[in-house]
Amino acid sequence: MDRILVNKKMKSFKFKLKGKTSVIIDWANVHGWFDKLKWEVDEKKLFKYLRTYKQIKDIRFYFGVEKGNKKSEEFQKKIKKIGYTLITKEVKWVPVTIDKEYFKKSMSNLFREYGFGSKFFNEFFKRLKKDKNLKRRKCDFDVEITRDVLVNIDKFNSLILFSGDGDYKALAEYLLDNQKQVIIVHPFGSRGKEYNELLLRKVNKPYFCAVDKWLKPFLKKSPGR
DSSP: OHHHHHHHHHHTOOOOOOSSEEEEEEHHHHHTTHHHHSSOBOHHHHHHHHTTOTTEEEEEEEOOBOTTOHHHHHHHHHHHHHTOEEEOOBOEEEEOOOOOHHHHHHHHHHHHHTTOOHHHHHHHHHHHHHOTTOEEEEOOOHHHHHHHHHHTGGGOSEEEEEOOOGGGHHHHHHHHHTTOEEEEEEOTTOSOGGGGGGGGOSSSOOEEEEHHHHTHHHHBOOTTO
């Protein structure tokens, strides 16, 4: 019986928004939720769900493009076609810095744990350092998101942020101090610890929404899509 009641409650879940609302989607962060959730957020379903709120006037989608990568470029077109306001820039591939003492020590301990001697490890590490293809994807939107929110601060009363990244804590705090409603959407257990300080506020606290608890029926991508 309890499970049925919970399901009914989930299917009728609605944010209680306080006037004009802006939505910020940090897609790299949202896409990375799969590791925790084991299911993907469907970008079409997300837009459709957000459009059910008459208070939502702006849905901004932040994600980088890999120039020359057909799949990446087609995804950008898809996002625009769905109806999002797309904010994008080119992805950078930066060299991975492995020549740090803590990293080397960690790897050395791991090799030792699996029975490899120091001579083997030193040779492996030497070759790894020479690998020119050892790079990581970099395309953060922290600055762009903060800029856009502050530039448009007089155009909304509420902000919904799809990202549990604690780097946005200062932005959320500023909005709360300016009497804005702030809703942070994130997977349960995957919220930056920086936000804990905001929970101690006596007034103007942020609202945290666990996507897996409340929004899964609306956002989960169907198999094969």
